[in-house]
Amino acid sequence: MTTKNNALTFQTGEAVVYPGHGLGLITGIEEQEVAGFKLELLVLSLEAGKVTVRIPIAKAKSSGLRKLSEPAVVKQALEILSEKARAKRGMWNRRAADFQERIGTGQLIAVAEVLRDLNRGPQQEEASHSERQIFESALDFMIKEVAAINQITDTEARKLIEQSLASAPRPGKSAKGNAAA
Structure with a gap:
């Protein structure tokens, strides 16, 4: 029907x-x-x-x-993940509410922006409990949609997303960042 x-x-x-x-x-x-x-x-x-x-x-x-999003939107979302995180200022509860609101829109691009902004790379364990929860919620949402669109398993979608996140520049990763620290 x-x-x-x-x-x-x-x-x-x-x-x-x-x-x-x-x-x-x-x-x-x-x-x-x-x-x-x-x-x-x-x-x-x-x-x-x-x-x-x-x-x-x-x-x-x-x-x-x-x-479901178009494949071009998935490509754009994966590109967003490899960008430098946009530093947010202000109190954590307001930033957390903003992140939750963006995830709640259900728009893949907004979810990708949340992942990018919360990405700490291998140091993800250093994030607060609520930060990790929001990150995992956004990651799970994106994994499910990317897997469905690309007709791949959740594990393959997770790898794809993690590869994009791993290529993102992070503070202290470059020689310039180390000299400033």
Whole structure:
């Protein structure tokens, strides 16, 4: 079964991204009566926690439900990972809220920016517990989508992402950075 929603077409069996929940699979489109109204619902099976969610088709777009990113977006996201981290100033709780908000958008580019900005390379263990949790959350989200788009395993997607992160310049990595320290 296929349905259209504001120029978005969803089909049973299609992989989609549901912000805040990650990758899901449309397992069906059904009609239910709720409070006297007939609603057409997309039935999603979400990987995280093996949860089933029903979203009214009329609200699918406003909920942020989207198709998987295009391969060009994946390429751009991987390039972002290899860029220098953008240093953020200010209190950690505000930065953490900003990172969580960007992950919550479900947009691959925003998630890649979070990974880039939290990347400490081999010193990731030195990060605070909450910093590591946000990093792992963003990493898991990106792994799932990259794997689905490129039709590779999660392990292969993780390697691809980690290679991009490893090529990013970090403070103290260059001779100039060591002289300043």
